[in-house]
Each structure stands twice: as C-alpha cells, then as structure tokens.
Amino acid sequence: MHDQARFEYLLRLGDNCLILSQRLSEWCGHGPVLEEDIALTNVALDLLGHARFWLTCAAEVENAGRDEDQLAYLRDAGEFRNVLLVEQPNGDYAQTTARQFYFDTWHYFLLRELKNSSDSRVAEIAEKAVKEVTYHLERSSAWVIRLGDGTEESHGRMQRSIDDLWVYTGELFEPDAIDVEMRERDIGADLESLRAPWLEHVQKTLSEATLDAPSAGWMQRGGKRGVHTENLGYILAEMQFLQRAYPGAQW
Amino acid sequence: MVEGAQLSPEEIQFQERIDAGIKIEPKDYMPEGYRKTLIRQISQHAHSEIVGQLPEGNWITRAPTLKRKAIALAKVQDEAGHGLYLYSAVETLGVTREQTIEDLLAGKAKYSSIFNYPTLTWADMGAIGWLVDGSAIINQIPICRCSYGPYARAMVRICKEETFHMRQGFEIMMTLCRGTPAQKAMAQDALNRWWWPSLMMHGPSDAESTHSAQSIRWKIKLFSNDELRQKFVDQTVPQAEYLGLKIPDPDLKWNAERGHYDFGKIDWDEFYNVIKGNGPCNRERLRARIAAHEEGSWVRSAAAAHAEKRAKRKAA
Amino acid sequence: MNDWPLWEIFIRSQHGLAHKHVGSLHAPDAEMAVKNARDVYTRRNEGVSIWVVKSCDIAASSPGEKEPLFEPANSKVYRHPGFYEVPEEVKNM
Numbered sequence A: 001m002h003d004q005a006r007f008e009y010l011l012r013l014g015d016n017c018l019i020l021s022q023r024l025s026e027w028c029g030h031g032p033v034l035e036e037d038i039a040l041t042n043v044a045l046d047l048l049g050h051a052r053f054w055l056t057c058a059a060e061v062e063n064a065g066r067d068e069d070q071l072a073y074l075r076d077a078g079e080f081r082n083v084l085l086v087e088q089p090n091g092d093y094a095q096t097t098a099r100q101f102y103f104d105t106w107h108y109f110l111l112r113e114l115k116n117s118s119d120s121r122v123a124e125i126a127e128k129a130v131k132e133v134t135y136h137l138e139r140s141s142a143w144v145i146r147l148g149d150g151t152e153e154s155h156g157r158m159q160r161s162i163d164d165l166w167v168y169t170g171e172l173f174e175p176d177a178i179d180v181e182m183r184e185r186d187i188g189a190d191l192e193s194l195r196a197p198w199l200e201h202v203q204k205t206l207s208e209a210t211l212d213a214p215s216a217g218w219m220q221r222g223g224k225r226g227v228h229t230e231n232l233g234y235i236l237a238e239m240q241f242l243q244r245a246y247p248g249a250q251w
Numbered sequence B: 001m002v003e004g005a006q007l008s009p010e011e012i013q014f015q016e017r018i019d020a021g022i023k024i025e026p027k028d029y030m031p032e033g034y035r036k037t038l039i040r041q042i043s044q045h046a047h048s049e050i051v052g053q054l055p056e057g058n059w060i061t062r063a064p065t066l067k068r069k070a071i072a073l074a075k076v077q078d079e080a081g082h083g084l085y086l087y088s089a090v091e092t093l094g095v096t097r098e099q100t101i102e103d104l105l106a107g108k109a110k111y112s113s114i115f116n117y118p119t120l121t122w123a124d125m126g127a128i129g130w131l132v133d134g135s136a137i138i139n140q141i142p143i144c145r146c147s148y149g150p151y152a153r154a155m156v157r158i159c160k161e162e163t164f165h166m167r168q169g170f171e172i173m174m175t176l177c178r179g180t181p182a183q184k185a186m187a188q189d190a191l192n193r194w195w196w197p198s199l200m201m202h203g204p205s206d207a208e209s210t211h212s213a214q215s216i217r218w219k220i221k222l223f224s225n226d227e228l229r230q231k232f233v234d235q236t237v238p239q240a241e242y243l244g245l246k247i248p249d250p251d252l253k254w255n256a257e258r259g260h261y262d263f264g265k266i267d268w269d270e271f272y273n274v275i276k277g278n279g280p281c282n283r284e285r286l287r288a289r290i291a292a293h294e295e296g297s298w299v300r301s302a303a304a305a306h307a308e309k310r311a312k313r314k315a316a
Numbered sequence C: 001m002n003d004w005p006l007w008e009i010f011i012r013s014q015h016g017l018a019h020k021h022v023g024s025l026h027a028p029d030a031e032m033a034v035k036n037a038r039d040v041y042t043r044r045n046e047g048v049s050i051w052v053v054k055s056c057d058i059a060a061s062s063p064g065e066k067e068p069l070f071e072p073a074n075s076k077v078y079r080h081p082g083f084y085e086v087p088e089e090v091k092n093m
C-alpha cells in the first residue's frame, strides 16, 4: 500500500503548476507586446517544469506504474487536486496578472517552507523552484503596481480583477486532513502560517498600486478535494484530447 | 549590370565596400534603394516570425505529452524572440517597431505565405519543424553573411536556435512513423499538405523574381530562390525516405547527370493567391495579430504612464 | 504614449568576459528592460549579468570620423606582439 497522503499532497503541488501553466500558455502568440509574450511564456515554461517534477515524484510514490503523462492526461476533473484559483480563465491582462500575483505570492512562501521538508525529494524540488518563483513574484508584483498606478482604464481593470479573484484565495490557507498530516510528518508546510506573510505582501503591493485590498468575506473552496469550477472540464478536454483519442499511443 | 553607368561616386564606393566584404552599419552611407529593400525584406521576415507563432501556437495546449508541451512552448517562444531581433534590426534603419507592425496589421506588408495554411493535426507540428524550419534554415544561413551588420548579427542568433526547431520537428515525425498505423497515416497526411507550400516558401522562380539581381549584388541575398529550393529538396528527400514517407510528387526523381533531384511543377497560381490573401487562414492570422495588438493597447499605455509618473516623482 | 522606449542590451557571459552588446528591446522603464532582457536574451543560459542603456542615451562615433579616430591606432603596429621578431630557439615569449 503506498503512502496515499503523500501522493495526494504531491498531486496538489503538481496540478497547481500544471493547470496554471496550461492557462498561461494560451497567451503564447497573443501577448500585449512581444517582450511580454516572451516573458509570460517563460513563466509558463517554469511552471510546467515544476509540474513535471512534482508529478514524476507523485508517480514514484504511488508506485503503480503510472508516469507524469498518465497522471496529467488520464485523470478526470474530479481527480485533479489544484486550487480553484489557477483554473480561472485568462480574461484580460489585468485578470491574468491578478491571478498570477495571488498565486505567486502564495507559491513563494509555500516553497520557502518546503525547502526544509523532511522528504529530501520535496526539499530538492522546492529549492530549485523557489529561485524561479522569486522572479515570478517580482514580475507579477511589478505588473500589479504598473497597471494599478497606470492609467484610469488600467486602474479600473486591475481593481476589478483583484476583487473578482479574491474569493479563490481563501482555499490557499485552509488545511484539510492531508495538509495536517503532511505538516505533522514534517513533509508539508503549515498553510495557516503562510497567511500573514501573504497578506502583508499583497497589501503592501496593492497600496503601492493605489488599489484597495478586498475585505475578508465568503471564500470558494473545493479544488483540493476534486470539486472544481466548470472551467477545469474544458481545460482537460483540450489538454487531454490526443491521449484520449489515441489510447496507448506513443508521442 | 546596365545601371553601372548611372552610379554616383558614393554609390560606387558603397558597392566597392560590399564587394570587399565590409559590413554596412546603421550610420554608414547607403543608397536609398538599399535601405528600402532591407526594410522590406527584414520586416517581412519579422512578420513571418510572429505570424508563424500562430499555427503552432494553437497546438501548445493540446500537446500530447508534457515533454512535447515544453518543447512546443519553447519553440514558439523562440519565434517571438526572432521577431523581436528582426524588428530591432529594422529599427536601426530608422523605422520604429510600432510603424512596422502597423503596416502588417493594415494589410500593407507581406509575410511568409506558408503560415496561411492550417495546422489540422499534431503531425503538422512535426511537419512544420521539419519542413518549414528546415526551409527557413536553408534560406537564412547565407543571410548570416549578408552585407548589413545588424541583419547579419540577428540572423546568427536566429540560426543557432533554428536547428533545435528542425530537430524537434523531425523527432515528432519519427515518433509518429514508428507508432500506430493511424499515427503514420497522420504523418503522411501532414507531409502531403506541407510539401508544396514548403517548396513555395523559397519564393518565386528566379525568372519571375523582381528584386533578385540587385539584392544579390548588394549581398542581402546570396543565393537565388531556385538554388535554395533545390538544396531543400536534395536535403529532404533522403530524410523522407528514412521516415518511410512518400513525397507527394510523381515527377520527383534523382537526376544523376545534374547530381540533383528533379521535381514537379509548382502551382504558382496557388502561391500568388495565398500571397494576395486567399489562403485558407489569411484572415484568421491577421485578425489574431490585430486582436493581440488592440487588446494590448491599454496595457502598453498603462506601463508607459506608470513609468512617466515614477520618473516625475523621482525628479520631484 | 503607447511607444515604449528602445533599450540596448549588454550581457556578460559565463566566462567572465566583458559585457557585450547582444541586441535591443522595448520597455517602459529600466527595471522592466532588465527583466525583459533576461527573458529575451538569456533563454539559453547566455549570461550572468545584464546592463541596459536607453538607445537615445548612447553617443556614438560617426562613420565620417572613422579615419581620424582609428587611423592613428592602425599605424602603431609596434603595439602588436606580431611586430617583434623572436628567434625560434627562444621559448616562452
């Protein structure tokens, strides 16, 4: 019997990166300016790289003969463990930026904790990933400021996106039984302890961006146990199409 | 060389520098025709790179494995980089990127006709890398030695990256050809659709080409379209044989006397129609570029406005 | 307003050589020019340090001055080691 909690935990880490990368890659070729097209694709590539590390690691822990591709391409929506935030649509550049900013801030503080994981594979992947994520965070924070404190139009768009996506941030800090077990075994992070530094960075950045921080309120949740928004089904329909249409083929 | 007689002393000196293999740099004297031809050629090339992102870009989200997805992302991203290097080279000739792109969006500028064909299956990702990037390499390697410094230097960077593009495409084809019968059929179908457009990519026959002779004298073109096309055919036929794929040309055969493959007639009518806007995807491609530009407009203004505000605050 | 200024990018490669001009790009400010340069010009690990300079801030020698600027150096052949004859039996010179 494999270590189910550890397997699930690694899926969460991998699925977050995979789904967000999939979303970002929709921008490739359509960015607002060439330099941004290239920069955003770099973020997508980094996250895809992280997803592959986590999913490969998950497959090893599961030890059932599956690999990264079988996990990515042959699970249905209910088996995906990403948070709801990352599956939200790209929308306009403000929406993409807000989603990235909320996620990067959380991802950064999470990986800093995971660097000290008692699971050496987890620590190793986190150590590598946090370098790239430090850059992601700098980038998305700078864009929140630029768009918030840019023109009237960009300010309005940025504020709307910050407000719209706020409901998906609660889930990031709510530990469930798996998070608690991983924390107790010193493999995972204490999610609740990430809330304060996350909030501090978010508030500081928003205020520099002349944006209002949303106030606490009702939060959406469910991604971690496989209850997603309608978006994920469409993402998977597109992403998994070839593997589903040609079962067992090599690519 | 009938024009020789009318050349001014400056122009004669300019031609001598080119003949001596000296690079022309942005601030050097250059005849207006040279500058104009370069602007047209480099901007067409730049447009081809960014329009070229689109047909492959639409398969990134459907790539069949995570490894292929990463490769596709990196490849299409490289093409954006190529566009950027080339727009920068155009800027050294005094035309801003904004102006150059406006010409594209207004339908006034051309780009490689091949990107107006659709990518219908995953095998098209293989065929494009193998054939289209393969053609591009053949066309572009000589340009690394062209007479205009900034263009030559951009090409050196680009060519270094193109080899990866071609190889990943060939590898996709190889994997499909070794796969299931359905996959092999997919590969053959892609070759059938991309072969002729790839031959057209090298441009009209030299007899038809209006700019060739002068461009060759100026060393902004080093080989004729027909020479480059022949090179592509000679290089690609054995690769197709290796894959076990059939090139869709009944007239294709080795000519021992010439030491080259003979090949069938190209449908230039189709070529000129695609150039004119009648290809299967001309409208979609241009609309996608226009949408990106227009939807990006408020983002670009916001960043500029913010930079200005910050500069003012710093000064105050 | 919509036009971001042009920046020239200089990158120092892994091997401790001097910063070298690699190309240019557009960015609204220096901070973003550095970030974009990282994404555009170091995708293949090409560098360890980036300089960005606004293109309009670069003062360049004009091609017309080429001779007065560079001829004098051309004539000082004695600055180059190849100028000196070293007998073959003398080693480590």
Ligand SMILES: [Fe+2]
Binding pocket: B049, B078, B079, B082, B158, B162
């Ligand atoms: Fe390219």
Ligand SMILES: [Fe+2]
Binding pocket: B049, B082, B136, B140
């Ligand atoms: Fe190209």
Ligand SMILES: [Fe+2]
Binding pocket: B079, B133, B136, B162, B165
């Ligand atoms: Fe390419």
